[in-house]
Amino acid sequence: MENTILLVDDERMIVEVLEAYLLKEGYKVYSSDNGVDALRKVDSVKPDLIVLDLMLPDLSGEEICRLIRKESDVPILMLTAKSGEEERINGIVMGADDYVTKPFSPKEVVVRIQAILRRANKQHPQQTEENILSFNHRELVLDLTKKEILFHDESINVTPIEYKLLSNMAKNPGRVYSRMDLLEKIQEDGISYEGYERSIDTHIKNLRKKVELDPREPKYILTVFGMGYKFGGVQDAKNASL
Structure with a gap:
């Protein structure tokens, strides 16, 4: 099944170029040039990934990201003209899964999209007791098949990166992970994420x-x-189940 991408940017040229590259790779593409329409399409289209520009004419990309994260853990790739470390970290704090600074190579954007979706679309393992991790009398439960986290019997909305960090650590209680160890858990497919080691703390x-x-x-x-x-x-x- 083809993945659906929502492009949110008010620069028509950028949208057209990215759309052409993504269509060539077999993705289904929708686009929006403002925040209000983008939020509407997030609800109606249910995209598998959102490419989100920070500079929009109505709502800011930061506000859009915050609103999306209240309801969904859909992967978000941010586009930004700001290249400073603080700006990049702020994007991660808001809930973005990755970022690309302008000007950028369309090929790089496509590769990053593919990498994010590979992580999100991995084949789920068959449901077994071994795929349920339960801690402290079921106060915290991780279902590794559904990629679901329950805290006090309530489902917790986490980003894909947060899930990956927590699940890896929970599989090995007591093991000490350096920031670089954890960075390697979220860094796949040979892509470099400069400045991300500090964002582990975030x-x-x-x-x-x-x-x-x-x-x-x-x-x-x-x-x-x-x-x-x-x-x-x-x-x-090993007798807990969701």
């Missing part, structure tokens, strides 16, 4: 807000000073 901060009763006193995602992070949950016996 992802950890966001995860703690979602899976900790008190993010200031975490019991699941623990800091190991001078080294990195480790998962501190106590795994339940």
Whole structure:
């Protein structure tokens, strides 16, 4: 089944060029040149990935990203004219999965889209007891088949990167991961993500807000000073199910 891409940019030339490249690769493409229409199409089209420009005539790309993240974990690739490290990190904080700075190569955008979708569209393993990770008397449950996280029996909305970090750490409780170790868990397909090592701290901060009763006193995602992070949950016996 072909993946659907929503392009959100008010520069018509950029949209036309990216659309041509994506159509050639077999994607179904929709486009929008403003934030209000983009949000409407997110609901109606249900895209598999959104390419989102930060500079739009009505709503900012940041606001659009925040609104989308309240309802969906659809992958978002941000387009920005700002190349500073802080701007890139801010994009990740908002919930973006990747970013590309303008001017850019259309081929690079397509490759990054393909990489994100490969991670999102991986074949789900067959449902077995081994694919359920339950911690602290089912306070935190990860279904590795459905890629779903439950905290106090409520489904938690996480970004694909947040899920990848948490699931990898939860599979190995007590193991200490350096920031570079965690960076390698989200960095695939031979693509370099400059400046992302520092953004690991941002992802950890966001995860703690979602899976900790008190993010200031975490019991699941623990800091190991001078080294990195480790998962501190106590795994339940292998008889939990969602």
